[in-house]
Each structure stands twice: as structure tokens, then as C-alpha cells.
Amino acid sequence: MGSFAKNQWYAAAWLSELTDAPLARRILDEPVVLFRTPEGTVSALLDRCPHRLVPLSMGTVTGRGLQCGYHGMTFGGNGRCVHIPGQDTIPPQAQVPSYPIEERYGIAWIWMGEADQADRALLPDIPYHDDPDWERIDGGYQHHPSNYLNIVENLMDPAHTTFVHKQTIGNPAAADTPVTMERTDEHIVAYKWLKNSPPSQMDVKIKDFGDEKVDRGIFFYFIIPSTSRVDVITMPAGLEPTEENYNKGLRNNSYKFLTPESETSTHFFWMHLRNYKVGDKAWSERMRGVFEQTFLEDRDIEMAMQSWQNEVGVRQFVGLEIDRAPTIALRMIGKMVKDEKAERETAVA
Ligand code: FES
Ligand SMILES: [Fe+2]
Incomplete structure (x- = not known):
């Protein structure tokens, strides 16, 4: 859809909404899943497993990352697959698009446009x-x-x-x-x-x-x-x-x-x-x-x-x-x- 400005920060979720379960939220008409990585920071990925296109938000957050609820492929905060049950090699296509996130003012802000333009200085100012x-x-x-x-x-x-x-x-x-x-x-x-x-x-x-x-x-x-x-x-x-x-x-x-x-x-x-x-x-x-x-x-x-x-x-x-x-x-x-x-x-x- 062409009617949204994409190279901007948008509020994606309150940090308090992001506990131990993935959160599905459609943003600028794209399905996004938000979750907390094992390191404790918030990540946002396209809500679609590259294997059989199951929404990743139907899965669970484990000690390794976000685990798909169908066959257990697990993705880190950057969208790269880190684990496939029963398989040692990880194919290069085993990754999900990710979106830049900044945590500020108790909110996870998402950047849906070109990732290389995401600049923290552009976050809203709240005196x-x-x-x-x-x-x-x-x-x-x-x-x-x-x-x-x-x-x-x-x-x-x-x-x-x-x-x-x-x-x-x-x-x-x-x-x-x-x-x-x-x-x-x-x-x-x-x-x-x-x-x-x-x-x-x-x-x-x-x-x-x-x-x-x-x-x-x-x-x-x-x-x-x-x-x-x-x-x-x-x-x-x-x-x-x-x-x-x-x-x-x-x-x-x-x-x-x-x-x-x-x-x-x-x-x-x-x-x-x-x-x-x-x-x-x-x-x-x-x-x-x-x-x-x-x-x-x-x-x-x-x-x-x-x-x-x-x-x-x-x-x-x-x-x-x-x-x-x-x-x-x-x-x-x-x-x-x-x-x-x-x-x-x-x-x-
Ligand atoms: S659909 Fe996600 S691992 Fe198979
Ligand atoms: Fe009003």
C-alpha cells in the first residue's frame, strides 16, 4: 500500500506488553511479530516462517530465540535461523526479514522502511x-x-x-x-x-x-x-x-x-x-x-x-x-x- 510514510519510527508496542510470549501486530499493513530475545532486547520479524509460512507468533520464545510452532525452527533477533530440530546444517535461506527496533520511553519503536536510514535521533522527543x-x-x-x-x-x-x-x-x-x-x-x-x-x-x-x-x-x-x-x-x-x-x-x-x-x-x-x-x-x-x-x-x-x-x-x-x-x-x-x-x-x- 502506498499511503504510509515508511522511513519513520512508529510505536509498535509498550515494553510492558512484551513478556515471555510473542506478540503479533500488523503494522503499516505488514504482519510483524515482536518478542524479547534471550539477551532481553526487543526484536521484530516478519510474522512468517520461511519453511511452511506459518505465523511465527503461533510459536514460543525459548532460550535460543523465537521457535516456530510447527516444526521448531528457531530464529534469533536478527531473523537468522539458529536451530533446526533433527538437522545440523542450516540452509542460507533459513531466515526471516527483521525490522529495526529502538526501546525508549517504555515503548518499542519500529522502523518499517529502509533499515540503513533508521536513525535513533529521529525518535519523537518527550520533554x-x-x-x-x-x-x-x-x-x-x-x-x-x-x-x-x-x-x-x-x-x-x-x-x-x-x-x-x-x-x-x-x-x-x-x-x-x-x-x-x-x-x-x-x-x-x-x-x-x-x-x-x-x-x-x-x-x-x-x-x-x-x-x-x-x-x-x-x-x-x-x-x-x-x-x-x-x-x-x-x-x-x-x-x-x-x-x-x-x-x-x-x-x-x-x-x-x-x-x-x-x-x-x-x-x-x-x-x-x-x-x-x-x-x-x-x-x-x-x-x-x-x-x-x-x-x-x-x-x-x-x-x-x-x-x-x-x-x-x-x-x-x-x-x-x-x-x-x-x-x-x-x-x-x-x-x-x-x-x-x-x-x-x-x-x-
Ligand atoms: S513451518 Fe515453521 S518450522 Fe515448519
Ligand atoms: Fe476527541
């Missing part, structure tokens, strides 16, 4: 991930049966929260606040400020503000092609907008990592960081419930859209002003895919 002044919730995974571009649009679209998330995070006042947009080559950000206003209902639950007025900012970043960061800031009114000042108030950083599974489905990983209630695990569990519910509300909308898109082959019939940021994000992804394709063709020519 404050290990900062002791911040608390983190991770381990969130959902399956969204929708093309990942539908989810990109959703994550760049502050307007939907009033309607879709009535039961969770929706705030009627937010719908009419104007949004500013900026972009670089790597990301796009849509943001708005509510200056000199009372703190939100949620903020008041966290901290007693008394009569204090605050500046509330919300920034929707999308780092092309698959990382969303929503940075929500409540800081004392009138301060300069600097990183240092943002941290003087309450701050929430919500991340989503989107990994296309197929043209009509997506792996949705989420992580949340906050600079208050550090160490309060009960609060984290409550918030985890709220987030899971919020993302399921989005999933239901995206899934319903996908069935219409399958039927009519069109993504939308009319454009609105609120589509500006999502449209640019989609255009940037489209360009990335096109440039990659052109590069591949030049390499072949």
Missing part, C-alpha cells in the same frame, strides 16, 4: 518524561478501526470536544474561541489562549486559586507523521509566554502515537504527563479512566466515518474553516509519502 517534578501515566493502548488520517484530523480539531466529549472533557465555552496556527517543516501547531480568565472547573479541583485570575492556553501539536502532543497550560495571569512560566502553573501534556495497522485501522497509544499531584497514584487511576473513555468517544465517531468512507470512497464533501489545521497536517503527510516514493524511484532508476 519531562523522566523528570521527578512530573507524574506520568503510560501503558495506554486502544484499537481504532479507522484510517489513521481520520485520527490525525481529530487530534488537530479542538472544535469537536464540545460535541463528542459532552460526558467527559467537553467545555461549551471553548467552541467559540479563535485558534491560531503555526507550522515548521516537522510539525504544525494550532493553539488558543483564554487570557485573564477564571481557572477551569478541573483546575479548581486540583488547586485552590482563590480569586486569582489565570491565562489558559491549549496547544495542539502534530509532529508529522504520527505524534500528537496536546499541551494544556494554566498559569498566573499576565506572565510572558515562556517554557519556564508555563511550568509555574498547572500543566498537562497528553501524547498520542498513531501507528497505521491497515488502510482502515490504527493502533492508538497514549501517554499523559502532568506537573502536579506528583506521586498521587489514585489520581492517576481516575484520570486513566477519564482518558480511556474520552478516546473511546473519538473511536466511535472515527469508526462510523470509516464505514461511510468505505462505501463512498470520499473523505468529505464539504470543507469548513475548522478544517484548516487538519488539512495542512494531511498535506504535510501526503508530501512526506510522495517524497519517499520519489526517492525510492530514483534509487531504482
Whole structure:
């Protein structure tokens, strides 16, 4: 399929998902099996035994590597066969394609494109991930049966929260606040400020503000092609907008990592960081419930859209002003895919 950027890191699994059993996961429309090698690092192979094409994920992880569940051929983390039961010589074809993996932020990141271009420096950056002044919730995974571009649009679209998330995070006042947009080559950000206003209902639950007025900012970043960061800031009114000042108030950083599974489905990983209630695990569990519910509300909308898109082959019939940021994000992804394709063709020519 030609619609995904391949020379990128995508979240393949939480490291906590990779215990002693192989994990099958379709990524960018390729069947992948992830497992922990005897050395303890995570490996990813094409999920197909070269002998009789049985999915290797039906096998087991042994002290030697990943063992096929049919006749026991065993493969190391690099995809080379290391053992064949009842046979001493290993044929040179006895190997499976492997994919580069990097373990960072508690996630196994996979590179589905040209292995020689896999560069650790291109992994997403997550500020404050290990900062002791911040608390983190991770381990969130959902399956969204929708093309990942539908989810990109959703994550760049502050307007939907009033309607879709009535039961969770929706705030009627937010719908009419104007949004500013900026972009670089790597990301796009849509943001708005509510200056000199009372703190939100949620903020008041966290901290007693008394009569204090605050500046509330919300920034929707999308780092092309698959990382969303929503940075929500409540800081004392009138301060300069600097990183240092943002941290003087309450701050929430919500991340989503989107990994296309197929043209009509997506792996949705989420992580949340906050600079208050550090160490309060009960609060984290409550918030985890709220987030899971919020993302399921989005999933239901995206899934319903996908069935219409399958039927009519069109993504939308009319454009609105609120589509500006999502449209640019989609255009940037489209360009990335096109440039990659052109590069591949030049390499072949
Ligand atoms: S099919 Fe895997 S070893 Fe025979
Ligand atoms: Fe949403």
C-alpha cells in the first residue's frame, strides 16, 4: 500500500506488553511479530516462517530465540535461523526479514522502511518524561478501526470536544474561541489562549486559586507523521509566554502515537504527563479512566466515518474553516509519502 510514510519510527508496542510470549501486530499493513530475545532486547520479524509460512507468533520464545510452532525452527533477533530440530546444517535461506527496533520511553519503536536510514535521533522527543517534578501515566493502548488520517484530523480539531466529549472533557465555552496556527517543516501547531480568565472547573479541583485570575492556553501539536502532543497550560495571569512560566502553573501534556495497522485501522497509544499531584497514584487511576473513555468517544465517531468512507470512497464533501489545521497536517503527510516514493524511484532508476 502506498499511503504510509515508511522511513519513520512508529510505536509498535509498550515494553510492558512484551513478556515471555510473542506478540503479533500488523503494522503499516505488514504482519510483524515482536518478542524479547534471550539477551532481553526487543526484536521484530516478519510474522512468517520461511519453511511452511506459518505465523511465527503461533510459536514460543525459548532460550535460543523465537521457535516456530510447527516444526521448531528457531530464529534469533536478527531473523537468522539458529536451530533446526533433527538437522545440523542450516540452509542460507533459513531466515526471516527483521525490522529495526529502538526501546525508549517504555515503548518499542519500529522502523518499517529502509533499515540503513533508521536513525535513533529521529525518535519523537518527550520533554519531562523522566523528570521527578512530573507524574506520568503510560501503558495506554486502544484499537481504532479507522484510517489513521481520520485520527490525525481529530487530534488537530479542538472544535469537536464540545460535541463528542459532552460526558467527559467537553467545555461549551471553548467552541467559540479563535485558534491560531503555526507550522515548521516537522510539525504544525494550532493553539488558543483564554487570557485573564477564571481557572477551569478541573483546575479548581486540583488547586485552590482563590480569586486569582489565570491565562489558559491549549496547544495542539502534530509532529508529522504520527505524534500528537496536546499541551494544556494554566498559569498566573499576565506572565510572558515562556517554557519556564508555563511550568509555574498547572500543566498537562497528553501524547498520542498513531501507528497505521491497515488502510482502515490504527493502533492508538497514549501517554499523559502532568506537573502536579506528583506521586498521587489514585489520581492517576481516575484520570486513566477519564482518558480511556474520552478516546473511546473519538473511536466511535472515527469508526462510523470509516464505514461511510468505505462505501463512498470520499473523505468529505464539504470543507469548513475548522478544517484548516487538519488539512495542512494531511498535506504535510501526503508530501512526506510522495517524497519517499520519489526517492525510492530514483534509487531504482
Ligand atoms: S513451518 Fe515453521 S518450522 Fe515448519
Ligand atoms: Fe476527541
